[in-house]
Each structure stands twice: as structure tokens, then as C-alpha cells.
Amino acid sequence: MYEIQPKKTNELGRNLALVLFFGGALAMYFSTLPNLPLRPVMQMISILVLAFSLMLLGRYVFKSFSYAVIENDEGGLDFTVTELKRRSRITLTRVSLSGISEVIPLSESSKKILAEKKKGRKSFNYCVDLCPRESYLILCEECGEKYAIRISKDQKLVELLSNGSVK
Numbered sequence: 620m621y622e623i624q625p626k627k628t629n630e631l632g633r634n635l636a637l638v639l640f641f642g643g644a645l646a647m648y649f650s651t652l653p654n655l656p657l658r659p660v661m662q663m664i665s666i667l668v669l670a671f672s673l674m675l676l677g678r679y680v681f682k683s684f685s686y687a688v689i690e691n692d693e694g695g696l697d698f699t700v701t702e703l704k705r706r707s708r709i710t711l712t713r714v715s716l717s718g719i720s721e722v723i724p725l726s727e728s729s730k731k732i733l734a735e736k737k738k739g740r741k742s743f744n745y746c747v748d749l750c751p752r753e754s755y756l757i758l759c760e761e762c763g764e765k766y767a768i769r770i771s772k773d774q775k776l777v778e779l780l781s782n783g784s785v786k
Contacts, residue, residue: 621779622687624703625747625771632679632749636672643668675749681705684745686770688716688779698757698780700745700768712743712768714759721758722780725769733769742767 646665650658685701685708698719700712725733727750736756746754746769755777757768770776 620687620689621776622685622689623773623776624683624685625773627679627683627747628751629748632675635749636675636680639668639672639675643672679747679749683747684711684771686745686773686776688776691715700743700770711745712766714757714761714766714768716780718761719757719759719780722777723756723758724777725754725756727752737767740765740767742769744769746771 643665646661646668649655650661650665655661681704683703685703687699687701689697689699691697696716698712698714698716699710702709702711723732723736733756736758740758741764743766748771751771753772755770755772757766757770757780759766759768
């Protein structure tokens with residue numbers, strides 16, 4: 620069995636969420652000033668900005684992921700992604716290693732490859748960073764469905780997923 624909890628390498632998600640939160644709060648404050656034209660529009664925009672910032676905080680600050688290769692009941696190996704919150708662990712994805720067809724390294728400049736490979740597949744992003752410099756795209760098929768799973772970089776995990784065995 621192999622398990623890793625990738626570390627956050629950049630703070631873009633946290634910083635963007637905090638800037639948006641304080642910007643939305645400031646916009647909400649200014650919308651209370653008297654004689655402000657289009658007050659409802661200003662309040663609606665500030666609520667949307669606040670909601671988006673809270674979503675970013677929940678996804679990139681208060682949540683993390685754990686990737687694991689574990690043995691299943693039949694003796695085969697499965698790749699699992701577990702969501703880690705303060706007091707809970709929820710398994711989000713479980714795919715058998717035999718169903719993984721390809722593991723593709725991605726960089727900041729490979730957006731075209733990412734869009735091409737995800738076409739016609741259900742896609743999931745389990746990266747711990749908002750805009751990771753390096754990540755991997757796992758293409759797999761499970762129960763007749765095709766999936767594209769994006770994970771943070773871990774060389775040993777990628778070797779295990781490519782080889783299909785734990786050493």
C-alpha cells in the first residue's frame with residue numbers, strides 16, 4: 620500500500636480568496652452609502668464576489684486530498700482519492716489499476732493537451748493547488764464510464780499507476 624498527501628506548493632487559491640472576500644466586504648460596505656446609484660446591482664455583485672471567495676476558501680484552503688494505491692477485496696489494486704477535511708475523510712474516487720489506460724504529465728503550457736484528452740470523459744480535478752505548475756492526468760475506464768482524473772505531482776505514485784504494482 621502507498622499513500623501520499625500532497626503539499627500545497629503555491630498560495631494562489633488562498634490569496635485570491637482573501638482578496639475577493641475583502642473586496643466583496645468593502646463593496647458591500649460602500650453599497651450602504653446614501654445616494655448611491657444602482658445600489659441593488661452593487662449589492663448583488665458584492666454578494667456574488669463573497670460567495671465565490673467562500674467557495675475558493677472551502678476548496679483550496681480548508682480541504683486537501685490523499686492519493687493511495689490499496690489492495691481491494693479480490694486481491695487487485697485500486698487507486699483512491701480521499702478528501703480530507705478537519706474532522707472527516709471521504710473517499711471520492713476508487714479506480715482499479717487495471718482500468719487505467721494512460722497517465723499523462725501536464726505543465727502550465729499544456730492546456731490544449733488537457734482539453735483534448737478530457738473530451739468525451741467525465742473529468743475530476745483533485746489538485747491541491749489552484750493553478751499547479753505540474754500535475755498528472757489519469758485516463759481510465761471503470762464500469763463502462765470513461766474518466767479523466769487530474770492529480771498533483773508525485774513521481775512514485777505515477778510509477779505505481781503506470782506499472783500497476785506496489786513494490
